[in-house]
Amino acid sequence: MPGKTIHIAFGRGHLPVAVPEQAQVTVIRKPALPKLPDQAAAIRGALDAPVGARPLRALAAGKGSACILVCDITRPVPNRLFLRPMIEDMVASGIPLDRITVLVATGLHRPNEGEELAELIGDPWVLAEVKVVNHFARNDEDHIDLGTTPTRGTPVSIDRRFMEADLRIATGLVEPHFMAGWSGGRKVVAPGVAGHKTIRTFHSARFMEDPLAVQCNLVGNPLHEEQLQIVRMIGEVYALNTVLDEDRDLVHVTFGEIIESHLAAVEYIRGATAIPVGRRFKTVVTSSAGYPLDKTYYQTVKGMVTPLDILEPGGTLIIASQCSEGFGSAEFREAQERLVTLGPDRFLATLLAKSLAEIDEWQTEMQLKPMRRGHIQLYTTGLDDEEKRITGVETITDIDGAVAASIARHGDSAVAFIPEGPYVVPLHGVGGA
Template sequence: MPTVTLPYGKDSIPYQIPDDRFAGELVSHLREYQAPASQADLVAAALANPIGSPRLSELARGKKNVVLIASDHTRPVPSKVIVPQMLAEIRSQNPDADITILIATGCHRGTTRDELVGKFGPQIVQDEKIVVHDCDESEMTHVGQLPSGGDLVVNRIAVDADLLVAEGFIEPHFFAGYSGGRKSVLPGVASRTTVLYNHNAAFIASDKARTGVLDGNPIHADMLYAARTVGLAFICNVVINEDKEVVYAVAGDADEAHRTGCRFLASKCQVDAAEADIVISTNGGYPLDQNIYQAVKGMTAAEACVRPGGVVVMLAKSNDGHGGEEFYRTFRDEKDLGRLTSTFLSTPKDETRVDQWESQILARVLTKASVVYVSDAPAEMVTDMHMTPAHSVEEGVTKAEQILRDQRASIVAIPDGVAVMVV
């Protein structure tokens, strides 16, 4: 019987699927990709050969106030590899630069000190000036209107920078097309008002707001405009494998370099859909499977494969629970998915509710298929969110069979639902 290995938290779970029920395993080709150099050397080479931009060291000449936007605790960015080299590059031509590392939390909770140490190592946390963005409490500046009409309001630290740069990583993103690049600014260090407008229901419903799509994507268009307007001058983004190691790095212009990285990723992680009655997916393990909110991403890969009326068995440890109070209450308080979706679509852009976008996408998945949710989250919480709780893969598949009333239902496995682009 084929055995698939499913990431769960910081561990992984092997699961055997009977031959006569196995309809395929969808994996990113990054799994077998052999990086041509070490992680540090890949980043160094990218910084030495930027795309569409002078070197970071040249950009830093004469700049007093330099801000480096870094990812938060919800992203498996190998910041220990990237940030020290970016800091060294800046200081090589500007040793007296006043550098602030601004943590791009978007609308997430604040990153803790222990999480910062985990991301950067103790030395950077001790030696560098680090500020955690708060979309509600940080001092903000209005810098214009987005192409879609919303107010562009961004953390003043980023706006006031003489040089604004960012680190990050590129992965498939279920409505922005890809992560990385311009997302460091919006949603990374934008106000809640701006993020909510950008994530409005009409945009989320667009057939261009999908994994792997940038051109024509209204969400991406706003994000790129925000990055340009605020002056994001340079990025260093990486692509990582299933072990969260750098296998590719790109640096330079926030759009041109980012698109180069996206093309590389697409060449490695696009897979053809394989239809099945049951689709098992994960969120790639820690840190992306810490809550139900983030796990919706992995569900969308399964959504592309599961037959209408089928079952998604989603594995996500969810040790942090639901991940968003409004997100949770939306499903707890409304049992009719059709009415829920209608409510989203009738909500004006400037009245978008907190986490509405994630709710809208989860409702879309649940409208197509049932979801059995394998996690450490309280069973009542999972049930409140219109899903069936389970605590092991075996239990999850058994419950899927019970829903389908079919113990011979076909099964597709997607070991990392956020690492593949199902087409």
Template sequence: MELPLGTETVDVQLSEYDVTVAEPTGGDSVDVRRAAERALEEPLGRPLASTVDPDGDVAIVVTDVTRTAPDDVLLEALLERLLACGVDRERVTVVIGLGLHRPMTDDEIESMLGEHADLAVNHDPDTVVEVGRISAASHDSSDGSDDVPVEIGEPVADADTVLSTGVVEPHQYAGFSGGAKTVVIGAGSESLIGYTHGPDMLARDGVRLGRVEGNPFRETLDEAGDLVGLDFVLNLAYGPAGVLDVQAGEPRRVVRELAAAARDAFSVPIDRQFDAVVCGVGAPKDATLYQATRGATYVALGDRNPTRPGGRLVVPAALPEGAGEGTGERRFYRRLRDASDADSLYDELRRGYEPGAQRAFVVARVLRDHDLVVTDTDSPAVVEDCLMQAKPHVTDALEPDDDVLVVPDALNTLFVDG
């Protein structure tokens, strides 16, 4: 069996085990460029021409290197549409939505955006402007805060029109990513990241993988997007066969439309639990331990956990960048490295943590019930530092009598009751 590892695959021999493979089968692929043009012609809500001032400045926020997206194709389609609306290319700034991840290099930006790389700037989370405040009480907060500042990077705050590309994919907290999230988190500051990713928010019932409606995390992002002035988005969703659909228009409507399609495509019924669950990740997520652990947490903390209590989650991950070099990644690593055990770390983080450390909180939550084993990695010492186990290969993480579930694409599989 071939499983993703970095940009390639690793051969895993599981003939000696009782193996079940979880592979979503729904959805056909579309041509991204044609689908983007169709979406811009038939948007959900107002057309782009009615949202832009031809004489104004435009900021387009795009995803960073941690997400797989044809940003060059989506950006090209948007730029052509803007030109048709009378907006010259020179009035456009492309902002790379880093959040608290590391800046992208010039080579990475050129590889991602091609001939439009010259328009791009990395978001600087230390250079932001407050554009409004969100009432924490309206989201049933118990942390004593009256409101939360919404701060956004200067290129976005200074723009007359704010647009975004993005991917609507399963997300641990937002239900699905995309929409306002690309802008308010990707081009925002620690204030909103700290609030939305804090233990009070993440402990709420509605904050979970695959849920959009009734999700306080998603509601907060959408409200922040209104304050930022996010006018129009061009997003896509993946399916098992490739890009499933592309939609454009009003951010909330786009997310809900694409999330519904993706949920149908990625759902896998499950009627029992397994001794070991092998979670495929691959590039770009398995470049860092911070991102690769999503494979395990998405499986274990979804609506239906297929891993038995005390069972193992096994993640093949290359980890060429170790834990990761961004601010959030370093905080994640320090929290896990300095912890004595998962229970005490969870209790400590439940009382609060700095933005970025939320991934340590979620990992600790999983580690209280399951072992997490990372295999085939370039950074075994980093893994062992973080309350996890490192093994050479997937089979080294399995026991002879294990009932094994293999999830080739753990980040895009939603388990439901069978």
């Protein structure tokens, strides 16, 4: 008999999942974060009272040009709220509009253009008044070579439009990141506007297999440490960092020196995002956080990795992801085909021999982690039969039936639901629930 229905993020809405009457359901989500009474006032306050820096108007005074980094379409950053106030501050301080560039920090993702770019920027005035362009990591000539990082020797090249600007600002969303600990801040710079060799070094097996390169961890995380060294190599860089709640409303914003302002945002969200759970589960149901993160299967892998701490070894992880844009890049598709052909062990062996990862194969490497832990089932409406085959996981068409079957198979009625997917990090063995 049917029991209760749990709604999880899926596309631009939610997917209802009916659970059997006998199921013992634990829903894991962030606590309600206090809404900002006035989002515009909060942004104004952050720009006027920065962390570790002078107010934006003072920073812009005497500068001849500026470059503002924004995340690409895969991140739901509320650019519509802050880009115009930032640009107007710069103009008021003497920087001409035609000397201000908004640069989309694509990393090695595809560019955002046309209607998608308009959606990303969210403000027609910004698109009309300043130059808005994409970063292309594969174009070596578009970057300035800064040498190598002092600790691990990562080759560093950064988009020259950012490097040559007098005022450099990164903007982004602070959320758990399954390799770098937390997104936002320094991550928008590298890999955001780094050259392909920098990015491919970050994503090589020597970084990816490091046990400290995990979500919500910055201590000893090799990716985070390299990112800090890179922003220090660049010089003066500032950042505006946003935090969203489950409704995608802005609930916190910081501005200031890139490292200090990012850490301030991390401290605000850390306690609400890393959720203590007192046990592990043989059945875990999660999402890929809905639109825009579940546009592709490539991004869906993040939702598979984040809940692993509460998945019982040998358990079943069921993930729902619309994949409205399909599979992902041609390079990711090729990596997945190799995974299916070679098997997980042989595929990983090919990665360990490389100092530079092939483009997008690192997401396939991350998929090995949930595959080692348990059985993965994917509910999607956006992949064709061949794409489903090369996911390397079991695809399902009935998520309600899959939940019921997992309960029966494991002989355990306890089910964990994570409606917001990788934006919430459940942790076993910390506290109780």
